[in-house]
Amino acid sequence: MTSSQSPRRLVIRNLGVETTRHGVAVTLVDDVSLDVRAGETLALVGASGCGKSLTCAASLDAAPPGVRRTTGSIAIDGVEQAPADIRGRLVATILQNPRSAFNPVRTMRQHAMEGPAARGAPAASREQRVRAAMADAGLEDVDRILDLHPFEMSGGMLQRMMIALALASGAPFLFADEPTTDLDLIVQRDILNLLLRLTRRQGLGVLLVTHDMGVVAALADRVAVMDAGRIIETARVMDIFNRPTHPVTRNLLDAHLSLYPGRSAA
């Protein structure tokens, strides 16, 4: 998918997001900067409501209504880009709960052809590309699956399909927002292994939003910890687990490690 000319680095700089409550501006994301590199996973962790998902969405100018980006830029290999131009082209997005992300009355084939058509890909190559992406996402029996509707598929299959659609876009970067939260443990492990393979073998650069430090341990290379709209600590995954410096990071780790008897936080 990616070649030697593929972009290597996506940098979000000084992102600020606010909304208005009772006539007063409220800051939701405050001066957030992130650095996503090809072939790596950067995990963005923190409590629910701390602004993780909003950071992903707002950096691509896809924030929900009533929420506005006030500051910030996004650059690919040092060149600043308009968020709307890179969304779906250089950055693909997958979300939690794949069932709500698909149109219930359309087949997988219809979903799969929509993106390439919108990007102006030649009609002849569209299906071939989708088929290759589905194989990469671990979906066998492609012919049968392309004819299925979302309700005929399991959550794990739908999440693989969402990843396949992201891969078919050819985007070198992937924003994955809680991609395994609603899946069972076994499917979760398979999806995490798939994402790990895609970063290592295909050089995908992943921004992974999660609240589960187990997911971080399984997949992340670097970790940014967010609290109340701000990044409070960024470090390599080994350092975050072995030498957390911020109290919020330590609390996240303590809660996580309390589920593994016989271990305690560093």
Added chain:
Amino acid sequence: MSLLAARGASRIYRNGPAGRGGATALDQVSLDIAPGECVALLGRSGCGKSTLARLLAGLERPDAGEVRFAGRSLSTFGRADWRAFRCAVQLVFQDPVSAVNPRETVGQIIAEPLRHLRGLTGVAATGQIQALLRAVDLPADAMGRLPQQLSGGQLQRVCIARALAAQPQLLILDEAVSNLDLHLQIQMLDLFARLKRDRDVSYLFITHDLRLAERFCDRVLVMCDGRLVEETRVGGAFALTSPEGRALQDAILPAMPFRRARAG
């Protein structure tokens, strides 16, 4: 004597997906839950866990076999029996948004079981609602809010408070803490453990997260394709032995990162 039991309970959904005929969701399941006991029900998506929960809570009837509460089959229950049963057995669903009336405030949602099952209204009810909100770590001013004004995790805790309002003897938690942040999951488990200690409340804890089951439960049941395939006591060197149990245990996420070969 067991508080709630299933005896050879089966459930077949006759209108399967895409009209593909009957699907056996539950196949002759038998289990017992004793007073004060906490039982984990483990299995992957679609294995029949939620169907079993609905049968045990009396929301659906088994096509074969029976569900017994305090020694009596639910099929023999009259109106007064059902009322007592609803008081004693409460269920918390996985998806809180679909489990509440979007037009009722949090206060109204929690007041319902207080009024119908415990006969509490007015000031007595308000006091209880505030105590329940405190127990699930929600602010008192949440009472006046509508479901859409709360986050998913907050709304799930409203559903837990509503279930506790009935002062149940058995709480069936169907992936009820899965969507919460870990520290809230642990906080809820601590609350449940306290109720278990103080009031001998029993739990059926349905989850796919073996880590939580191990922390909270006395016994783990593993379900696969509508059947119970394993029963193991928690404690000591805890290890599941059935193929399905092992598959679930092997899929537990690592506690710590391991050094990986890095790309490029």
